Amino acid sequence: MSTVPHPELEAFRREFPILQTRTYLNSCSLGALGTRSMGYLGEYQALWNTLGASAWYELWMGRIGHLLDRVAWLWNARRSEVALSPSVSGAVAAIASAVDYSKRNKVVVADLDFPTLVYQWLARHDVEVVRVPSDDGIGVDPARWAEYVDERTAIVATSHVFYGTGYVQELGPVAKAARAAGALFLVDGYQAAGQIAVDPRALDADVYVGGPLKWLLGGPGLAFLWVREELIDSLRPTVTSWFGAANQFAFRVDELEYREDAGRFSLGTPAVPTVYTALGGLEVFAAAGLEKCLERTKALTEHLVARLDDEGWELKMARDPARRSAIILVRHPDAPGAVRRLAERGIIVDYRAGYVRVSPHFYNTPDENDLFVDALGSMR
Ligand SMILES: Cc1ncc(COP(=O)(O)O)c(C=O)c1O
Incomplete structure (x- = not known):
């Protein structure tokens, strides 16, 4: 059971078209474009x-x-x-x-x-x-x-x-x-x-x-x-x-x-x-509640870190939860290749030298974290 709070914020997923078609876990590069922005x-x-x-x-x-x-x-x-x-x-x-x-x-x-x-x-x-x-x-x-x-x-x-x-x-x-x-x-x-x-x-x-x-x-x-x-x-x-x-x-x-x-x-x-x-x-x-968004992003981070730890991936990040945030680097022998193959499955992440970089945001879900971890594992 995941302990990610504020499931009601998942209603905001409807506002982001990319979340309908992709597992988008790259908000530290570029946040998703929402219908409010498009309306503006x-x-x-x-x-x-x-x-x-x-x-x-x-x-x-x-x-x-x-x-x-x-x-x-x-x-x-x-x-x-x-x-x-x-x-x-x-x-x-x-x-x-x-x-x-x-x-x-x-x-x-x-x-x-x-x-x-x-x-x-x-x-x-x-x-x-x-x-x-x-x-x-x-x-x-x-x-x-x-x-x-x-x-x-x-x-x-x-x-x-x-x-x-x-x-x-x-x-x-x-x-x-x-x-x-x-x-x-x-x-x-x-x-x-x-x-x-x-x-x-x-x-x-x-x-x-x-x-x-x-x-x-x-x-x-x-x-x-x-x-x-x-x-x-x-x-x-x-x-x-x-x-x-x-x-x-x-x-x-x-x-x-x-x-x-x-x-x-x-x-x-x-x-x-x-x-x-x-x-x-x-x-x-403002509509979702800033505090709630931050709490949810943090919890999604901890959920993803726990999953990756369980699967034995080496992470480049602070081990003290107070010092880490939603930019997670997973050591990988072929990070560009992994990112490409994940994209073929509709999972959008990024890479930096030697690492797959994944960044969940409040609009993501524990299921999406799981999808990413399972897909990464299956390509091992
Ligand atoms: C921490 C940090 N500072 C600055 C920048 C770049 O700033 P700008 O392109 O707006 O000058 C980035 C871009 O990724 C960044 O991550």
Whole structure:
């Protein structure tokens, strides 16, 4: 008997066409497209077709505001603290451009962070990038951050959930090390938001970035950015845009006056189709109950891990359930071949060097986990 809670959430499966025809277990790459998002996309196209440019001023801008309201809800944040950016790379680049590296020229990251985060500073000749090592290739000992962060550190930047192992970092000690040194603390939460609870202020972060593509079911084209309200005024991005300017439609070219809120980190015209699909994605969580979705994703993870353990598969993930999440890597001698053969059976997962990667989300079921484990076993 499975103990996966909230079976009533299975009603939401009807909203996701891909779940009707496939066993879809790859939400850490791309969340499923739902009927709410498709409905919104229809609205977007209809407005474009009927109103032309006035859709932009009158209605699309309003939808951008609705999306920001939802992001603030998702992250328990103030509306003034959230903004959109074209990608996580863009959001981090804007923040990184607001920091003075002349007195503090060190940025501390983790060996296991996603490359695009680290590249923001590897690309600079005036910054030394220091990587906190992983002892086991799965996570980073939280106590190690304090060894690497010092008074030369401008920024501590790391993931909430490591993309390669699903490891959930204990961020308290990282925040503490950054605070003690007077460094900015930036968290890349792309693999966290939507599958684990996120409250950037409670995490003591200064900046938190994420996006709709994966767990938040909103597709590619945007990222979400949160900046601690007390810091916004002191951060003046040099990677910037007219969307970051106060009174942008005054079209002033004699001076740049930043917006007072986190919108000052915006980078140009946002991808409006994604504004619409992201709204649809976040509405699913609001309708289903965010907490319930997170509990169910966690339980499906534990169910899948138990099944894979029972079958003797070697997993690359934290053995402590508190530190692992719904990104599960199963060691496999021919991961690309296994993923291809599973796809032939309608089971969609992914691979990373030497591993089949499987990521259940709240809309999956214990039966789907079983299907995957049984199919993987039968191909052994
Ligand atoms: C943790 C993490 N950060 C950043 C990215 C990429 O960000 P973007 O393509 O929006 O710049 C990914 C993409 O997979 C990721 O997993």
